[in-house]
Amino acid sequence: MSKSPRKSIVASFGLLSAELENSEATADPSPPAPAPAQSGRVGAGVIGAAHRAIGDIRAERDRLRAIVESGEGWIQDLDPLAIDSSPYPDRLPDDDPHDFERFKRSIEEEGQKVPIQVRRHPSSSDRYQVVYGHRRWRAARELGRTVRAIEVEISDLDLVLAQGIENASRQDLTWIERALFASRMDDAGIKARHIYAALSIEDAELARMRSVYRAIPADVIETIGRAPKIGRPRWLDLAKTISTAPNALQMVRAALSGTHEINDTSDHRFQVALKAVKPNSGPRNAPIPISDLSGTRLAAFIISPREVRIAAEGKEGTEFIKFIEEELPDLVERFTRSRNNHNS
Template identity: 70%
Template sequence: MSKSSRKSIVASFGLLSAELESKLATDDQTAAPVPPSGARVGAGVIGAAHRAIDDIRSERDQLRALLESGGGVVRELDTSFIDPSPFPDRLPDDDATDFEAFKRSIETEGQKVPVQVRKHPTSPGRYQIVYGHRRWLAAKQLGVPVRALEVEISDLDLVLAQGIENASRQDLTWIERALFASRMDDAGIKPRHIYAALSIEDAELARMRSVYRTLPADIIEAIGRAPKIGRPRWLDLAKAVAADPNSLASIRTALNRGDQGAETSDQRFQRILNAIKPSAKAEVQPTSISDGSGTRLGALVSSPREVRISAEGPLGTDFLKFIEAELPVLAERFVRQRGH
C-alpha cells in the first residue's frame, strides 16, 4: 500500500475507526459506538476531513480490507513502549468497577480490535496512542502485549480523530471536554480546529476558557470528572475564584483535607464550592419590623453596602410609602449630624 493512500485513510481516521470497530466487534469490550443517524456532527468536522461521504465509505472499506488481510500492519507491541495521546480527554472514574470488568473481558476473550498508534514525534522507538486508550491500559495492567495498527497522523488529525470519537460517547463530562479544549489550546491548535474536534461554537469555547483559564488544571484534576456537575456550576465556581484569586489556596487546602477514597467527584466539587461560596442558609436572615402592638410592617435585610426593606402584613405597603416620603427628612438629619 502506498504512503499516500495510507495518509488518505488516516485523514478521516476517527470516523473510519468508529465505523470499523462497530463492524468487527462482537461485544462492548471492543466497539466504539457509532453516532446515530440523527446525531449532530459539526460542519467543521466534516469540512476538516475534506471528503464527500462516498469517499469516506470507500476509505473505510479499504481500511477494513487492510485489517482483515493482515499484511504486517497489525502487530503486537510492548505496552511499555507506548505513551498516551498528548491530548488526554478522560479523568479517572470514581468507580473502577466498569474498567475491571472490561479488563477481565480482554483477559478471557482476547483483544479483538487493535488500538491505533503513531510513532512518537520526539522519542525514537516509542509510540503514542491515537485511539484505544482503555484497551492499551487494560493490556498494560494485565502484562500482555497490545495488538496495534500503526498509522501516520499529524497532531491536528489526531485531535480531530479523538474529537469525532468523543462525539459518539455519552459519558464524557463537560469538564473533561473543557480540559480537552485546554490541552489543544496549550498546544497551539487553532480555535476553528477546536470547534471541529468538539463540535462546538465559539461561545461554548469562550465558556470553557473562562473555566480552565481561572481554575488551574491540577485543581480540576483533583476534583475529578464530576458527572453530575454541569457547565453552570463549573462557571459558578470559576466566577467565585475570579472574584477572589486568594481562594485558590483555600481550595487546595480543602482538597488535601478531604477523604478522597470515600468521596465522589460530585461531592468533592460541591464541598469545594461551598468552601469558597457559602450557601444561602449562611446569609443574614431578615429582621422583622413591627409596631408597638406587634403588628408586622416589614422585613429588613442589611449589609455593609445595602439595606433592603420589604412589605409584610396588611399595613406593609403603606409603611413602605411612609418610609419613602420620610427619606428627604432623614437625609437632612444625617447631614446636620455630620456637620456637628
C-alpha cells in the same frame, strides 16, 4: 514509511469511533456510509460578529471526518510496554475502579475485538503513542499480553482532532472532561474553528469552556476529577467565584488538600471546592454523613435553622440514635451552663 501523513490518519475510523471502549463485544466491521456533501449556502444566523454559522461548523467537522475516514492502516500486535499515552489525554480517572476491572475482565475472557490506534513516538523511533484506545492499552498492559493496534501516520494537530471527533460521539465524557480537552487543544495552538469542529460545539460553548479552564487551573480540575453529576452551570459558578473572590484559588487548593479518602468522590470534591469560596452554595437540606472512627456510617443528619433530623443507618446507627437520646438531658444541661456563662 511510504504513506503520507494525511493518507493514514486512522484506519476504518467509522468502526473505531462507533465502538466505544465499554462495548467491545459488539463490534461491527462494516464501514460507515460517507458523510453527505454539504450543499447550498448557510444563512448568517449569527449572534454578534464573533459567532459562526452552525452549518459552517458542521461542514468543517465533516471535512475532518472525511480526512480521518480516508486512511488506510495495518493491524499488528504490539508490546504495550513500548507504548506511551497520548500527549493530550482526554479522560480523568474514574471514581469507581471496579468499572475498569470489569472492562479488563471482559478483555481477558473475550479478547480484544477492536484495535487501538497508535503512532510512532515523535522523539523515539522504537516507541509509540496512543491516539485513542487508552483503556484497551491499559488493560493489555495489566494483563501482560500484546495489544492489537493500527499504526497511523499523524501529526500532533490531527491527533487531537481525531481524538476530538471520537469524543464527540461518546456519551460518558463529562462536561469538564470535554472542557479540559478543549483547553489542551487551545494550549497546543489548535485554531478555534478546528476545536468547534472536533468537539461539535459552537463558539459560544467554547467561550464558556474557556471561562472555566482559564479561571480554574488544570491541576485543580484534575484534583476534583470527572464530577459526573456536576454540569456546566455549576462549573461556571465556581469559575466566576474564583475569578472575583480574593485568594479564592488558594482557598480551593487548601480545601481540596484534605480530600484524599478512599471513598471520596469527584462530585463531593467539587462541592468541597465550591463551599470553600461560596459557603452557602451547597444544596439546601443536604444530608451530612456521620461516621465512627473506623469510617462506618452510623447516620445522616439534615440541619436547618429550626430543625435537625437524624436518620440511622444499619444496626449500629440505631444504637447511635438511642445513645443520642440518652445523652440529650446532659446536652441540655451543658447548653444551659454555656448560655448562662456567656450572658454573665
